[in-house]
Amino acid sequence: MTQHTHTSSFAALGRLLRYARGYRRQIITASLCSLINKLFDIAPEILIGVAIDVVVNQEQSFVARLGFETAQEQIAVLAVLTFFIWAGESLFEYLYQVLWRNLAQRLQSELRQDTYEHAQRLDMSFFEAQSSGQLVATMNDDVNQLERFLDGGANAVVQLVVTVIAVGAVFFFISPLIALLAFSPIPLIIWGTFYFQRKAGPLYADVRDKVGDLSTRLTNNLGGIATIKSFTAERREAERLKASSEAYLEANRKAIRISSAFIPVIRMAVLAGFLATFTVGGLMALEGSLNVGAYGVLVFLTQRLLWPMTGLAALIDLFERAMASTRRILNLLEEPVHAHDESDTSLLEPVRGDVAFRNVSFSYPGGTAGVQNVDFSVTAGDTVALVGATGSGKSTLIKLLLRFYEPTQGDILIDGQSTREVSLESLRSCIGLVSQDVYLFEGTVRENLVYGRPDATDSDIIEAAKTAEAWSFIEALPQGLETLVGERGARLSGGQRQRLSLARALLKNSPILVLDEATSAVDNETEAAIQRSLKRIGHNRTVIVIAHRLSTIVDADSILVIENGQIVERGNHAALVEKGGAYSSQWKVQTGYA
Template identity: 75%
Template sequence: MLSGQGESLFEYLFQILWRNLAQRLQADMRQDTYEHAQRLDMAFFESKSSGQLVATMNDDVNQLERFLDGGANSIIQVVVTVVTVGAVFFVLSPLIALLAFTPIPLIIWGAFFFQRKAGPLYSDVREKVGDLASRLSNNLSGIATIKSFTSENREAERLRDASEAYVDANRRAIKVSSAFIPVIRMAILAGFLATFTVGGMMALNGSLNVGAYGVLVFLTQRLLWPLTGLAQVIDLFERAMASTRRILDLLEVPITVKDDSTTPLTQPVHGEVTVDNVSFHYATSGVGVDGIHLHVPAGNTLALVGATGSGKSTLIKLLLRFYDPENGRVLIDGQPITEVSMNSLRQSIGLVSQDVYLFEGSIRDNIAYGKPDADEAAIIDAAKTAEAWSFIEMLPQGLDTPVGERGVRLSGGQRQRLSLARALLKDPPILVLDEATSAVDNETEAAIQRSLKRIAHGRTVIMIAHRLSTIVHADEIVVIEKGRVAERGSHSSLLAANGHYAAQWRVQTGEAQAGDMEVLSR
């Protein structure tokens, strides 16, 4: 009874200490993996699916935790049992000890054999888990498109295919790992029979004390029986190792755009931007920019126009150091951005993009995202400047209105205005507008244009726009074609030059002349 209470006490301590240790390790592993992923280059995220990354940081880490929670402890218990019980065996009867230990080398050999066989199979299982997570993530994000095209049945079938691929991968792995169980049981049975038979004969002829024989029979069970669970432990181990390899592969992805400098931009930041003979090409497509030179004096507005894929957004990514140029350099107030800290650089730039991303939470949370300690007066002022306050104050919960995942509860124009308010509250000396009005209605565009007239005062603004009516007041307009500067000047000078910009202006204003479409298609 006393021993049972002691065993219960130790079991309780195991549950508290060991399992909490497993939880701590998996939490730290997930945090380290996520923090490393945040520092990776944008090129990495453009080549990897979010579902695969979520599967690695969540499901793979959970697989490791499951092994640490139970399997690792079982291995420790088996080793301790074999050592302690084996010592008693050799004291009482070295011969029976050798017989009892005979199955163990076979079991260990079998464990390594099946480990080599099962390892690649479980790696495939983890890959299929990532594929399944990607499919689910993509479908749920695009549910409106699926419904509008009445593709529910087709997408359900595609999900079924991904799910069946996961089931098949698991089936192949289970087929191999399950074969290990009868090998262990047969080896253990052989050890039991050898101990019973030889020990019984020794007890009958008097070479072994009957009491010692009874102890050895009991100890044989204590020695070999825990090994029956080794197959499940090896299965957990292989799943955990497949997941661990995926986690380590992610942790080993190199960071190309490195934040090596601790030097901040010289304060105050005036906002002078220089793009000095910059060239850059994407590794996958080969497109990019070649020999671009731009200079934006502090407080001026620069507009970039050109066809889709001409290189406009690439210049913005280089300014934000999402990528580093192959040649040339980008400077702010005369300081190369590669020689200042990433935090200092990006704190000085506010980005409002065409694809607005709002985080799940309230309107207040999203506006204050770049400045979490902002007071309500500053938040309201930013919303008014972005002409967002008029619709916010009409909402029943005002600033505390939930926006839903990715802002799904708001209209496109409302999301765009909140994105502008978020950038304004940050109060950056450089404001970048990447197609900020391309997806909004005329009323919203007019509101944003009114905002920009106030915002641009004393601030450097870089705009990318297809609607030329939004940039007529820019200090300089640069036309980008196939990664190079084709034209530059003010709105009036570019119209007078009668080139690509003038042709596009006439098309957009309904004054197109013969040959304008030919010019635009070149």
């Protein structure tokens, strides 16, 4: 993932709020419920002071001045008020919890969906440079971390602000002097909070990176478990996982060290404010300059004001973790898409399958070799083979045809239409791809076969499977088409997976079929089966074959020999063998005549 410069947590919060602007009404409503709940929550402390005033002053109490003369009436009024205050507090606690939690779940779901859909539009170069573990950690763990903050932290922030303002108003109304004393620790607390945030921000960004590294290690090891076992590398991989886990632990330890140091500082500041109110207010009450009930209100409210500050460290801790995750999520969402699908133009139907590369050049990011000035045409219905050493540029041409990458020079045409000027959906729907690295999704044989054509009938499926010479082994499976293939097709052999991949591409019924080294890692039987299939399917569609085994492409209409990203020879098999060039030399090596 692109390394963005560190932005502050508040900048990340601003980015998140811009993203969530569609939820503005829910955020405001939830915040209002949190606000009202907190006002109800601090009201009992005020009522306690008023009750003390009633007991001490009776007919001269504050409540008496409201028209309730006897102490019994005043207590009854306070009891009724207490009931409604507690009921109101309970009601709005229920409302804010429902609203914040539903918002957290909704936003979590939308973020995960948006990041996944955006990732699908990114160029292949992004995935080749980015580990799948980091992406999974961003879409899953980081989104969950943000959800945890929205689930409880957002309400805590709102209520803390409301507490400071509301309690402050009561304090200044009763005694400005005591208000100043009670609030005197708050500047220290705020300074400590920002100091902690500044120190903790980079530490939690490192924590999120270490989570991604750990996820990558787990994903790679579980995916390569057969290789690990075959090399008896279990102990070594366990040690490597332990190292990644320890790195994550150490990153967390550094962050925890900062947050833990913050809590004692806050506690001492709270104690100073409470002692000031307790002592000065008590002396004023003894002198008669402060009502006893008001003194009770101030003592209780001081604790209500300052005690939540002790949880500020945990709140900031949660906030920092969430904002570190937010940065990673939004950075992924802002990753640029280079292969833009801005066109809504489709290829003209019916697509015949003429393919033309016109002076096409491309180099990978960082200047890595690609292809230079490639120019060739394939007539609809013909079979063209691309041969050459590994890294010569054969697969790059296929990636350019599919617009996984954009040419830096030249153009690619299908039926005379530039692939840049048609939608990606229209382009890719007319191309069936069978790659060397077959990917089968976890599910049934049927689900994998109909992946490119979900509405295919059983007769269509069977016909495609027979053409790919896959039907005989499918029939022999325990549940036939309904047999589970396992993760990445692990329950099938390599040859079976390759034939299913070919059948899947055939069932898609695209006018252009691309075989990217589809026979390089299969047994002789599967190779022969695929070769027979090619003879059957090559009559009514354009076939582009990348092959290392030259025996599989002797019947191709045209063969292009590629070296260092350029076409160095072209012709059919007989002509190239007779020419005595690079193709002829490779043929002799493979057939044993070298």
